[in-house]
Amino acid sequence: MSGPAKADLNKAGVESSDFPVLCETCLGPNPYVRMSKQEYGAECKICTRPFTVFKWNPGQGARFKKTEICNTCSRIRNTCQCCILDLEYGLPTQVRDVALGRMSEAPTSDINKQYYAQNLERQIADGSTSSSTLALDSLRSSSAGKEMLKSMARTDPSYKRNRPHICSFFLKGDCTRGKECPFRHEIPPTDTTMAKQNIQDRYYGRNDPVANKILRDHAVEKGLVPPEDKSITTLLLLSLPTAILEPDLRTSLFKALPYIAQTDIKSVVLVEASHCAFINFHTRDKAERAASGLSATGGLDVQGSVGGKKAKIVWGRARAKKTAA
Ligand SMILES: [Zn+2]
Ligand SMILES: [Zn+2]
Ligand SMILES: [Zn+2]
Incomplete structure (x- = not known):
């Protein structure tokens, strides 16, 4: 050549x-x-x-x-x-x-x-x-x-991933190649978000639908089920060290969650007496990302915590609705 x-x-x-x-x-x-x-x-x-x-x-x-x-x-x-x-x-x-x-x-x-x-x-x-x-x-x-x-880890090879792609003609109902067709004649799963994968996002590790699902499933497994009420955008940090200050808490938080920006957080409310803090996010999406991120690392590493104990994380609850008299 x-x-x-x-x-x-x-x-x-x-x-x-x-x-x-x-x-x-x-x-x-x-x-x-x-x-x-x-x-x-x-x-x-x-x-x-x-x-x-x-x-x-x-x-x-x-x-x-x-x-x-x-x-x-x-x-x-x-x-x-x-x-x-x-x-x-x-x-x-x-x-x-x-x-x-x-x-x-x-x-x-x-x-x-x-x-x-x-x-x-x-x-x-x-x-x-x-x-x-x-x-x-x-x-x-x-x-x-x-x-x-x-x-x-998915270390066992999963050769199913190497199968031919699904036949687009079959999906439209007009593949004439029958058994000779090199593509798969199958109805794809209904969840189409998983199919929308982009190689750049997968490579850089952002907005990857497969990753989001894995992380969400893991958070649920750890008891962090996202509340059905989508208006809930608050996470609660428990067992914080005594005398922690808000700036230190924020620093620990952004260090643990590099994909969360200052501007994603609406407010941090520290309740010293109960050793807990409310982290209010602007969007549910960011709250979910933070929740799955913190569950993935087994809690939050907080500066000044005794013996490196991590702060536990739970979802906040909706404010009790005022019931009609
Ligand atoms: Zn590969
Ligand atoms: Zn076909
Ligand atoms: Zn390259």
């Missing part, structure tokens, strides 16, 4: 790799799977740089799969290059980041993304940054979060 010399391509910020970074599910059960490789075959869906695309058949009855993001981008976030799930836990990066209390610094413009990826690529090559410290700052992350990730 003729083309620009490799050195020139590297200067232009092109990514080349010999092996894809894949999770077990995407790879399929056969360890000797044949990969076809196309150098600079497509633009990475994250950094937009051309990258080496790998394509393979992960097993009988599966659809062909290919890498969607470049090797560097996958290493930066420790994800599979194909399904973009976390490599260690098999979970969406949003679940991982919430449980470990970290937020990804996402460059927004395409030029920034390319620059960011190139920069980190150089650091990895130099050995000044290892890909694992890039992906997870494990020293700083909470052990409760890690425990939760371990308990939720």
